[in-house]
Structure formats: structure tokens, C-alpha cells
Amino acid sequence: MYYGRNNASFWVAHATPGRNPALIIRPADDEAFRQCPGLAAASFVVTVRYGNESHVLLDPPSQLELGVYRYESFPPPRLPTIGPTELEVRLDFGFYPGGDSGQPCDDTACMPLDVAHTGTAFSGDEIRSETGERVRLAHGPRAVGRSADTSTCSTLDPLPAVYMATENDFVFTDEEGMPCNVVAAGSALPATPDLRWIQVLGDSNSRYLVTRLAEMLNLTLAAEHTAVNEKHPTTLIFHDGTGSGVVLSFQWFFVRQDPSDARNLAAINLSSLAAYLDSIPFAPTPAWPKSFTATETRVTDLFLSFGSHAPGLTQSGMRAGMDRLDAGLRERFGLARSTYLLLTAATEPSTIPESYGPQSAMRNNMIIKNAQNAVANEYIRSTFPDTIVVDFFSLTRTTPLSLKKDSVHFLSEVYSAQADLMWTAMHLADLRVEPPSLP
Incomplete structure (x- = not known):
């Protein structure tokens, strides 16, 4: 697990069924690694693809149990799309303690080599479903559409x-x-x-x-x-x-x-x-x-x-x-x-x-x-x-x-x-x- 968790193949992703689907990311062998503390500090990048549009999820997932991550809020597409919504799920780090707090070491600055020695390693590879396919949502959010009277963005942070x-x-x-x-x-x-x-x-x-x-x-x-x-x-x-x-x-x-x-x-x-x-x-x-x-x-x-x-x-x-x-x-x-x-x-x-x-x-x-x-x-x-x-x-x-x-x-x-x-x-x-x- 020490090295495997930093590989995308260690993980699988799937979408829950129904009108309000969620994305679940978990270890491929969830029986062997159930409630494993060493899997509770992973990070992912999820891109929602509606045909021509790409939306990156900016909010972190919830953790149902140690090592099982859930995304359940997906931004709506700008325009109506035909067919299922694809989710591109990439593994950033399978293990990055302190990353979510911005404090991966106790000092004001961390040496990358010291952080790497804790077992942290960047992946960037895509996590697929158990069948090796990209995750799809059968029922995605409805398109918001375009409006001629759309107003100027009044707040620039956050600005998806x-x-x-x-x-x-x-x-x-x-x-x-x-x-x-x-x-x-x-x-x-x-x-x-x-x-x-x-x-x-x-x-x-x-x-x-x-x-x-x-x-x-x-x-x-x-x-x-x-x-x-x-x-x-x-x-x-x-x-x-x-x-x-x-x-x-x-x-x-x-x-x-x-x-x-x-x-x-x-x-x-x-x-x-x-x-x-x-x-x-x-x-x-x-x-x-x-x-x-x-x-x-x-x-x-x-x-x-x-x-x-x-x-x-x-x-x-x-x-x-x-x-x-x-x-x-x-x-x-x-x-x-x-x-x-x-x-x-x-x-x-x-x-x-x-x-x-x-x-x-x-x-x-x-x-x-x-x-x-x-x-x-x-x-x-x-x-x-x-x-x-x-x-x-x-x-x-x-x-x-x-x-x-x-x-x-x-x-x-x-x-x-x-x-x-x-x-x-x-x-x-x-x-x-x-x-x-x-x-």
C-alpha cells in the first residue's frame, strides 16, 4: 500500500445510480483496505465533461469512511448536451498528510525531498471504473442556458x-x-x-x-x-x-x-x-x-x-x-x-x-x-x-x-x-x- 496508493490503478471510481448521482472513489481492493488510515489523505482532480464544456470541481470531497471519497455536487452545463456526462478523475496524490491544511511539515518551509520521504508522490494519472472505462453520469444536471441579459460578474473570487x-x-x-x-x-x-x-x-x-x-x-x-x-x-x-x-x-x-x-x-x-x-x-x-x-x-x-x-x-x-x-x-x-x-x-x-x-x-x-x-x-x-x-x-x-x-x-x-x-x-x-x- 505504501507505494501502491500513489498509483491510479490502486483506485477505482464509479457513479451511484439515480437522479442525483454521486461520484465515489475508493481502493480497488476495498475489502483489504477498508477503513485504512493510510488512505485518508489522498487528493484528486475531477473534471466534468459536458460535450464541449469542461468544469473542474473545486470543492473537496467528503470521506464516507477512511479511504472512500464522495463528490455529489456537479456544476450544470452552460448549454444542453446529448448523451451521458463524462467524469475525468485523476489522482494527484495517494498520500499527502497536511496538504489540506497547507502545512505538510512543522516548519515555515518544507524541503520537497523531506516531504517525498514521507511517502508523498505526485501521480497525475487517470482513475477508471472497475471495467477500465471513464465514469459516466446517466443523469447530469440540467443546462442553465445562455441569456442575453446575463450580468457582469460582480464577485471575482471565487470565480469558477x-x-x-x-x-x-x-x-x-x-x-x-x-x-x-x-x-x-x-x-x-x-x-x-x-x-x-x-x-x-x-x-x-x-x-x-x-x-x-x-x-x-x-x-x-x-x-x-x-x-x-x-x-x-x-x-x-x-x-x-x-x-x-x-x-x-x-x-x-x-x-x-x-x-x-x-x-x-x-x-x-x-x-x-x-x-x-x-x-x-x-x-x-x-x-x-x-x-x-x-x-x-x-x-x-x-x-x-x-x-x-x-x-x-x-x-x-x-x-x-x-x-x-x-x-x-x-x-x-x-x-x-x-x-x-x-x-x-x-x-x-x-x-x-x-x-x-x-x-x-x-x-x-x-x-x-x-x-x-x-x-x-x-x-x-x-x-x-x-x-x-x-x-x-x-x-x-x-x-x-x-x-x-x-x-x-x-x-x-x-x-x-x-x-x-x-x-x-x-x-x-x-x-x-x-x-x-x-x-
């Missing part, structure tokens, strides 16, 4: 995503599974100043996202800077050259496992657009439009991502990081009109090269969800209650392998969807500044 294979695109639903619309990047916003400064603090995923958003807004890369000992640009500045409209900037930042993250944050000068541009040692110094430097332009929209460069952090380690960054975040959030937290994207452990060793023991979605994102969300909501949280995790958890560049990065379609979510967040923030007039 649906992948539409034919369109190679994503649509979104609210917590009740009802469709909601996002605001396309570049659409008119309710309260846009003459010069809108959008600042993003994040890692390489944020850099890809900012670059894609700039393309969607028809902005030009005006300047970039790469800090010492870095391989890729750590500062990017995009604008359209008119001195008005949008200036979009990216600054390299992420939570670390040491105090250098607080020092890096303290070095980011967001007191004004002019001060920020002057603080970066561009070579040569660009000729900025006068509006960038002649007025004290403040940050209109400040987006923060804590990134994925500290995969070893546990819940306690992430909390220590929030304590360390607190003063710097309070100062910078206080300088912006509107603030946003971009939850860290899901990872794909199956694509981590074997030469990297057992990194998947810590670089996985249980840790991202239950340690990093859970603590970041808790900290931001309690410290900055007006900050809008944007659920990039659910979107990227639903992203198919075909749209993933590697274990942590994505293709442009995903960054386009993220850009639309950013724009939707700005739309919601603007409504607070400029509420819609009553008819």
Missing part, C-alpha cells in the same frame, strides 16, 4: 471557470453556477482619468500577462530594465505615446522565503508616476511625455501577485511573509486609488522535469490553494477590505494541458482571459468611484 473546447476559450459562472460576463480588456471604463496608471507587481506570469494586456490595448513598449543578476526584464513600461490614456507598468516582485522580499518592496517607489520612472535606471533614459512627469500622477490601479517563487512555503511560512511585507504593502496600497490581489495561478506538476527532483511534493495545487492563496486572501481581506481579489487559480486549474507552456506558464489564450478579468476588476472598482446613475 468553464473551458469551451470548440471556441478554445473560457466562460465564467458565479458561485451558484449561473453564467456571468466579464468585461473585455480595452472596453470603456466608468471612471477613467485622463491618464490611467496601471501598475502590476508580480513575477514572470505577471510579466507575460502585462505584455499580453499591452497588446490587447495597442500599447507600445516604451522602456524596459533588467536588474543585476536577473535574466529577464524586471521593469516594463507601455503607453501609446500621446501622454494620455493608459500607462501600463510591470515591476518584478514576489514573496520569498527570506527577508529580501521586504527590501525589494521597499525599493519600489510608487509615490507618483514621475518618481517611479525616475527610480528605475533605464539606459538610455526615455523621453517621457510631459504629462508623466509634470504632474503628480498617482497609481490608479495597483495589482499585486505574490507569485510562485517560494513553493516551499507552508501556511505558517506564508503568514510570516505577510507579517514581513505588511508595512511596505500598507504604504503602497495607500498610494493607489484602487487595489487588487491576483491569486497565484495553478501549477502543472506533471510537466516538472525529472531532473528537478521531487519538486511536485511542494510545487503543487494543494499548497498553492491551501497555503499561499488561502493566507494571501485572508491577509488582504482583513487588512485591505476594499481590495478586489481576482481568482486566477480557478481559471488556471481549469486550463487544459494544451494551453500550458510549462509547469507554471501558459499560452496567450490564458493570459488574454486573465487580462479580461483584470479589466473586469477595474470596471467594478470604477463603479465604486463613479456609481451608475439611476434611470
Whole structure:
């Protein structure tokens, strides 16, 4: 069992009959392993496939008895489908103690090799029925349908995503599974100043996202800077050259496992657009439009991502990081009109090269969800209650392998969807500044 539980063939899945079916996952030899404590810490990924649509179940299963898992709530399809509903069941970990609490070891950070030595190993393989087939629901939920008057998504966390294979695109639903619309990047916003400064603090995923958003807004890369000992640009500045409209900037930042993250944050000068541009040692110094430097332009929209460069952090380690960054975040959030937290994207452990060793023991979605994102969300909501949280995790958890560049990065379609979510967040923030007039 020690090794077998980490293999998909150790498990079987089946659907219960009736109008309200449930998915049951259990050991193939359930008599030999009945009520086995060593099987009580497994994790799975279940994708519900309604023809063209893919929905990933985000809520954890209940455990009927030790080692027997039950999913009984399935999101409805957007459109009517013909034929049975398929359930793709994949084994993440057959054994991951502490994964659901984000604390697989007692320290602020865990070494992947130490976690692996407890018997934890990522699988990623599909669990089938006893007959070797994919599980099907004879009676799935009824389709919610499409409505011309579907409203804009009013809450962006949680924000379940649906992948539409034919369109190679994503649509979104609210917590009740009802469709909601996002605001396309570049659409008119309710309260846009003459010069809108959008600042993003994040890692390489944020850099890809900012670059894609700039393309969607028809902005030009005006300047970039790469800090010492870095391989890729750590500062990017995009604008359209008119001195008005949008200036979009990216600054390299992420939570670390040491105090250098607080020092890096303290070095980011967001007191004004002019001060920020002057603080970066561009070579040569660009000729900025006068509006960038002649007025004290403040940050209109400040987006923060804590990134994925500290995969070893546990819940306690992430909390220590929030304590360390607190003063710097309070100062910078206080300088912006509107603030946003971009939850860290899901990872794909199956694509981590074997030469990297057992990194998947810590670089996985249980840790991202239950340690990093859970603590970041808790900290931001309690410290900055007006900050809008944007659920990039659910979107990227639903992203198919075909749209993933590697274990942590994505293709442009995903960054386009993220850009639309950013724009939707700005739309919601603007409504607070400029509420819609009553008819």
C-alpha cells in the first residue's frame, strides 16, 4: 500500500445510480483496505465533461469512511448536451498528510525531498471504473442556458471557470453556477482619468500577462530594465505615446522565503508616476511625455501577485511573509486609488522535469490553494477590505494541458482571459468611484 496508493490503478471510481448521482472513489481492493488510515489523505482532480464544456470541481470531497471519497455536487452545463456526462478523475496524490491544511511539515518551509520521504508522490494519472472505462453520469444536471441579459460578474473570487473546447476559450459562472460576463480588456471604463496608471507587481506570469494586456490595448513598449543578476526584464513600461490614456507598468516582485522580499518592496517607489520612472535606471533614459512627469500622477490601479517563487512555503511560512511585507504593502496600497490581489495561478506538476527532483511534493495545487492563496486572501481581506481579489487559480486549474507552456506558464489564450478579468476588476472598482446613475 505504501507505494501502491500513489498509483491510479490502486483506485477505482464509479457513479451511484439515480437522479442525483454521486461520484465515489475508493481502493480497488476495498475489502483489504477498508477503513485504512493510510488512505485518508489522498487528493484528486475531477473534471466534468459536458460535450464541449469542461468544469473542474473545486470543492473537496467528503470521506464516507477512511479511504472512500464522495463528490455529489456537479456544476450544470452552460448549454444542453446529448448523451451521458463524462467524469475525468485523476489522482494527484495517494498520500499527502497536511496538504489540506497547507502545512505538510512543522516548519515555515518544507524541503520537497523531506516531504517525498514521507511517502508523498505526485501521480497525475487517470482513475477508471472497475471495467477500465471513464465514469459516466446517466443523469447530469440540467443546462442553465445562455441569456442575453446575463450580468457582469460582480464577485471575482471565487470565480469558477468553464473551458469551451470548440471556441478554445473560457466562460465564467458565479458561485451558484449561473453564467456571468466579464468585461473585455480595452472596453470603456466608468471612471477613467485622463491618464490611467496601471501598475502590476508580480513575477514572470505577471510579466507575460502585462505584455499580453499591452497588446490587447495597442500599447507600445516604451522602456524596459533588467536588474543585476536577473535574466529577464524586471521593469516594463507601455503607453501609446500621446501622454494620455493608459500607462501600463510591470515591476518584478514576489514573496520569498527570506527577508529580501521586504527590501525589494521597499525599493519600489510608487509615490507618483514621475518618481517611479525616475527610480528605475533605464539606459538610455526615455523621453517621457510631459504629462508623466509634470504632474503628480498617482497609481490608479495597483495589482499585486505574490507569485510562485517560494513553493516551499507552508501556511505558517506564508503568514510570516505577510507579517514581513505588511508595512511596505500598507504604504503602497495607500498610494493607489484602487487595489487588487491576483491569486497565484495553478501549477502543472506533471510537466516538472525529472531532473528537478521531487519538486511536485511542494510545487503543487494543494499548497498553492491551501497555503499561499488561502493566507494571501485572508491577509488582504482583513487588512485591505476594499481590495478586489481576482481568482486566477480557478481559471488556471481549469486550463487544459494544451494551453500550458510549462509547469507554471501558459499560452496567450490564458493570459488574454486573465487580462479580461483584470479589466473586469477595474470596471467594478470604477463603479465604486463613479456609481451608475439611476434611470
